[in-house]
Amino acid sequence: MTFRANPFLEKLDRTAELTGMPAFSRRAAKDTALPFRFVPVIFLAMAVFGLVLQAWIPTAGWSMIMILWMGTFSLLLTGPMRRQPGDALDERERALIRTGHFGGLVAVAILAIGGCLAAGLSQALTLFGVAPLWLPRHPTDWLALGFFLLVVEANVAVLVASWKSPRVPMTDEG
Amino acid sequence: MARKIHNRIALFRTEAGLSRKALAEAVGVNPQTIGFLERGDYTPSLELAMNLAERFGVPIELLFSFRSFPPMADVLRQAAEQPGEAA
Numbered sequence: 001m002t003f004r005a006n007p008f009l010e011k012l013d014r015t016a017e018l019t020g021m022p023a024f025s026r027r028a029a030k031d032t033a034l035p036f037r038f039v040p041v042i043f044l045a046m047a048v049f050g051l052v053l054q055a056w057i058p059t060a061g062w063s064m065i066m067i068l069w070m071g072t073f074s075l076l077l078t079g080p081m082r083r084q085p086g087d088a089l090d091e092r093e094r095a096l097i098r099t100g101h102f103g104g105l106v107a108v109a110i111l112a113i114g115g116c117l118a119a120g121l122s123q124a125l126t127l128f129g130v131a132p133l134w135l136p137r138h139p140t141d142w143l144a145l146g147f148f149l150l151v152v153e154a155n156v157a158v159l160v161a162s163w164k165s166p167r168v169p170m171t172d173e174g
Numbered sequence: 175m176a177r178k179i180h181n182r183i184a185l186f187r188t189e190a191g192l193s194r195k196a197l198a199e200a201v202g203v204n205p206q207t208i209g210f211l212e213r214g215d216y217t218p219s220l221e222l223a224m225n226l227a228e229r230f231g232v233p234i235e236l237l238f239s240f241r242s243f244p245p246m247a248d249v250l251r252q253a254a255e256q257p258g259e260a261a
Contacts, residue, residue: 087204090202090203090204090207091203091207091218091219091221091222092203092204092207092210092216093204093207166210166213166215
């Protein structure tokens with residue numbers, strides 16, 4: 001709803017529109033999936049920050065990553081990979097979910113393999129006086145690492161599915 | 175690189191007087207998928223392509239092609255210029 005008569009309310013309305021939230025709400029109210037082309041990138045950056053934070057403050061990093069996982073879950077529920085209860089997925093939607101999760105799993109595999117190799121190499125390099133990389137030791141470290149990989153998988157999946165979805169929203173008729 | 179596949183789904187659907195929703199129900203997909211197909215944003219499986227051709231009662235090559243279809247106005251103009259061949 002926009003205000004046209006009152007200049008003050010009109011300015012407030014324009015300011016609110018600048019935040020993007022009203023447009024987001026209008027799109028969310030429609031029965032169409034929302035593409036998220038940039039939000040997952042922010043979540044991924046925050047997840048990396050959360051893991052770095054975990055290395056310094058073992059009580060803070062994992063809780064930040066857990067909160068990010070909850071945020072990521074909302075992207076899965078409203079994004080292009082969402083599943084409507086009772087609605088059967090057609091071949092295009094199945095292909096989109098498959099492609100998205102394939103991208104997410106490839107990202108997790110690269111991180112896990114790269115991380116293991118880097119950790120092993122850094123331990124070996126301690127023989128030459130090089131400082132070792134951070135390794136998970138506390139239970140919260142493992143929780144942080146596990147949820148970090150979950151956040152990476154889901155966000156990369158949403159990102160891939162969003163970029164594979166057409167930019168112009170379709171209407172049912174026309 | 176996959177080749178682009180052009181289609182005439184929108185033309186046949188309009189001619190048949192079908193909405194996207196009605197066509198989607200007839201071939202077992204969601205209405206948005208019909209929109210994506212018409213815009214060329216999604217390449218259908220062989221099964222879906224054959225279902226669509228069957229629904230419109232035409233051979234599959236009349237509905238899908240690697241070459242872009244000429245505009246209907248050009249086809250009609252050509253048919254009017256060469257009435258013997260068109261018949």
